[in-house]
Amino acid sequence: MVQRILIAGASGGLGNTLYQALHKRYEVLGTCFQHSMPHFQTLDLRDFEATNKLLADFQPDLLINTVAWTDVDGCERDLRQAFGLNLETALSIRLAVAAQNCKLIHISTNDLFSGLQSLSNEEDRPEPVNVYARTKYMAEQLFADLPNALILRFTFLSWWTSGKTSFSRWLVQSLQQGQTIKLFKDQYNAPLYVGTLVEWLEQLWHLQGVYHLGSERRSRLDTGLALAQALNLNTDLIEAVSVHDSHLYAPRPLDVSLSSEKLKQATGLSAHFDTEIAKLAAALPADLQPN
Ligand SMILES: NC(=O)c1ccc[n+]([C@@H]2O[C@H](COP(=O)([O-])OP(=O)(O)OC[C@H]3O[C@@H](n4cnc5c(N)ncnc54)[C@H](OP(=O)(O)O)[C@@H]3O)[C@@H](O)[C@H]2O)c1
Numbered sequence: 001m002v003q004r005i006l007i008a009g010a011s012g013g014l015g016n017t018l019y020q021a022l023h024k025r026y027e028v029l030g031t032c033f034q035h036s037m038p039h040f041q042t043l044d045l046r047d048f049e050a051t052n053k054l055l056a057d058f059q060p061d062l063l064i065n066t067v068a069w070t071d072v073d074g075c076e077r078d079l080r081q082a083f084g085l086n087l088e089t090a091l092s093i094r095l096a097v098a099a100q101n102c103k104l105i106h107i108s109t110n111d112l113f114s115g116l117q118s119l120s121n122e123e124d125r126p127e128p129v130n131v132y133a134r135t136k137y138m139a140e141q142l143f144a145d146l147p148n149a150l151i152l153r154f155t156f157l158s159w160w161t162s163g164k165t166s167f168s169r170w171l172v173q174s175l176q177q178g179q180t181i182k183l184f185k186d187q188y189n190a191p192l193y194v195g196t197l198v199e200w201l202e203q204l205w206h207l208q209g210v211y212h213l214g215s216e217r218r219s220r221l222d223t224g225l226a227l228a229q230a231l232n233l234n235t236d237l238i239e240a241v242s243v244h245d246s247h248l249y250a251p252r253p254l255d256v257s258l259s260s261e262k263l264k265q266a267t268g269l270s271a272h273f274d275t276e277i278a279k280l281a282a283a284l285p286a287d288l289q290p291n
Pocket residue numbers: 008009010011012013014015031032033034035036043044045046065066067068069070085089107108109110136154155156163
């Protein structure tokens with residue numbers, strides 16, 4: 001039975017959302033690193049001794065690892081930092097979780113795939129095209145032989161703002177200010193509203209192995225248009241562009257949409273794009289509400 005939960009990366013977008021949802025019902029300890037927050041324990045997870053001590057002291061039944069350096073261009077420019085923050089942290093967790101014998105949920109990404117195929121499933125072979133994805137895939141492999149490890153791959157939509165601005169927040173703020181924005185018409189994923197993961201979490205943590213989570217395949221442009229329409233924002237300000245014209249530093253996979261069929265078979269859970277957008281729009285934070 002899960003009573004005590006350790007959230008590694010509780011100062012980040014996903015980790016903080018999970019913390020807010022879980023701490024009223026479970027005994028939850030969150031960790032932070034460079035963005036210290038009240039109630040959270042500051043910890044550099046690259047430090048195995050400190051990580052192991054935290055687990056030994058807190059004795060979690062479940063550790064949720066949301067830690068990563070998600071700056072795709074930053075990872076490409078700084079390999080040492082990318083491998084340190086995405087892989088060394090996972091290695092500490094791997095060793096500490098094995099030593100303490102607790103359940104692990106490791107948050108991975110849909111970005112692991114080459115981008116040449118739609119709706120990849122868990123049997124499809126990841127072929128990362130950039131350093132961020134390579135480090136995330138290598139981190140997954142650290143947990144491959146660990147009993148009680150669940151690896152979740154997905155991409156999520158949220159209103160997160162501290163440290164970095166989420167796609168949804170950037171889109172809404174830009175359109176509210178009358179700015180033109182460019183969205184990729186040829187980059188696809190199957191986004192999930194972060195609140196859906198929160199809703200599902202307790203039904204997931206008995207699972208083991210790799211699971212894909214997502215809604216339906218949509219381009220970044222389709223997602224932006226759908227959110228703008230749901231919030232009655234001016235869609236004329238949205239310009240369709242190609243990834244090929246964007247001159248981004250790190251290569252980007254084009255189609256990282258995931259099939260969630262395995263999850264549906266195992267749990268009956270499934271998500272639909274329109275519902276995910278409606279839930280995201282309904283959760284528009286107060287500071288983004290029109291006056
Ligand atoms: N954002 C997305 O759209 C997306 C899509 C697919 C998958 N994911 C995956 O989802 C997870 C969460 O993403 P996110 O957007 O919530 O990331 P985020 O906001 O950047 O949060 C990352 C967290 O990792 C912590 N951290 C970084 N280095 C650390 C270290 N050395 N020791 C301890 N903690 C460290 C950060 O702490 P401080 O901030 O305090 O330094 C922060 O709490 C990641 O695994 C990411 O790969 C994200």
